[in-house]
Amino acid sequence: MSSHVIDVEPGKTSSFKDKVMALLPDGGNLNLCLTCGLCSSGCPATGLEDMDPRKFLRMAALGLDDEILNSPWAWMCTMCQRCIHACPMKIDIPGLIANVRKNWPVENQPKGIRSSCELALKNDTCSAMGATEEDWQFVVEDVAEEVRETQEGFEDLQAPMDKEGARFFLNQNSREPVTEPDEMVPLWKILHLVGADWTYGTKGWAAENYCLFCQDFEKWEKIVRIKAKAVDDLGCKVWLNTE
Amino acid sequence: MKFTVQDPCQLVRKSLGDPIAEDLRFVVKSVVGEENLIDMQPNRSNNYCCGGGGGFLQSGFPEARRYYGRRKLDQILETGAPYCITPCHNCHSQIHDLSEHYEAGYHSVHLWTLICLSMGILGENEREYLGPDLAELGL
Incomplete structure (x- = not known):
């Protein structure tokens, strides 16, 4: 789904993902992704904002905090949890999304x-x-x-x-x-x-x-x-x- | 007359699971007749969200919301049913809007409307979401 290459800074780690892992039960399993793509292939939000659940999670894992924290895609995922249902590792991507939403400044949240x-x-x-x-x-x-x-x-x-x-x-x-x-x-x-x-x-x-x-x-x-x-x-x- | 039913994510996958999806089907079949319910695929806990949840209806991204809803629209149309029963407020609003926007022609109805219709107690002012084929039935 990606239309452009994202540069990843070598050695960069995600502070945001770690913060969210501390909040979710079992860390939301956020480190267990096998990159299989079952989440994305069954997600109706795949393709919106050049994003999908797997990509969002991978970006979090790669420390691309600014990109995920500013993506309006967090408001287009309905947190329906079908990705968790499909995921062999039960990764709580909606839990990650919820915390991204929470991180948005109140004045920028959808009115x-x-x-x-x-x-x-x-x-x-x-x-x-x-x-x-x-x-x-x-x-x-x-x-x-x-x-x-x-x-x-x-x-x-x-x-x-x-x-x-x-x-x-x-x-x-x-x-x-x-x-x-x-x-x-x-x-x-x-x-x-x-x-x-x-x-x-x-x-x-x-x-x-x-x-x-x-x-x-x-x-x-x-x-x-x-x-x-x-x-x-x-x-x-x-x-x-x-x- | 055929009907399909939307399993609300909030009710089924996110809280009470497949048993409540079976209860829902028991009620729907009792109301419309067993042979008249055509399930969407996939369904129950594996159901697709309609795109009305999580605040999407109010978040100010109607184009994205309707792009999301295309998957649900296609699943509904695939059943061939002219009615989609939506036992959740968000699902009802979104599935109704999808039909209007894409001129899909199906109707989106609350479960309570059909329960009362089947019992012959649905009043004249309680038929907003019925199509012309059912609007006069039992009046």
């Missing part, structure tokens, strides 16, 4: 990801689209009311909010309440018909967490803790994540 991460911290809803507790409650009740009034057999349909002691705490991607609320209804109907004891929460209901994608571990954890607390505060036994 769509970074701003969604920041926005989720504005409200206890954790909504990356900025939906407030009031917006959420209004939409859910409004849609449920319409179904009760217009759909035969669902006169008793409930979309419970903050129901203490419910078995299931269900969360929801912000896209539904914000842009296509009717898409929530089929799920409610299924839960209704099977007699599930479930609830939404006014806090911590948003399923998404973009801080994971920019590898902002502190903010990611903060969001997870807000969500987990919302589940615990209602005494729910099972946290159902729809995403």
Whole structure:
């Protein structure tokens, strides 16, 4: 896939790869590459930015830190882990990618990801689209009311909010309440018909967490803790994540 | 009417593995009929990512994202199914966008839509992602 020759400085070693190896379980096996190429041949991101998983790993091993740390390819690998699945040595290339993303200065990270991460911290809803507790409650009740009034057999349909002691705490991607609320209804109907004891929460209901994608571990954890607390505060036994 | 199903990486390979992929197929077959599910190749834990994960949908590289998605698009088209069931939000958005962008003609649907359709309880406003062949069914 390479279109140009990369000069490697003799004797140069990777400080970045070693740093990442110290963070990953078993060092992510990053030194075990046999260069077989199974990762790259089954990776849909192969060819983007003149890069592929094997090349990225080899460049890390050769100490080409500047090149890998500045390659936008880190944002084009989806960290789907198929390369690990295919790899005979189980090398954690996505783990390497995650740490490259983390290394990007915040101001240079893709704005769509970074701003969604920041926005989720504005409200206890954790909504990356900025939906407030009031917006959420209004939409859910409004849609449920319409179904009760217009759909035969669902006169008793409930979309419970903050129901203490419910078995299931269900969360929801912000896209539904914000842009296509009717898409929530089929799920409610299924839960209704099977007699599930479930609830939404006014806090911590948003399923998404973009801080994971920019590898902002502190903010990611903060969001997870807000969500987990919302589940615990209602005494729910099972946290159902729809995403 | 044939259907294929996307195994979400997050649900299958990255967390619950092949057993949940089998559960998914149990539900899908119950809904659409056993003979109407056509699997993509490869599938289950060996499935290809659609290109919607890892924040790719929001990262501002639409051309790269759709180049990535071409592999998934080809796998879907290879099944010949006019519907791809996408039980993950990112997969749904990406696979829907791929069909629109490449004018591939297949439909991308949530699993819950088909469950309710098969039970005869899918409301009029809950059919955004169904094609004209199923849009009026059971109303």
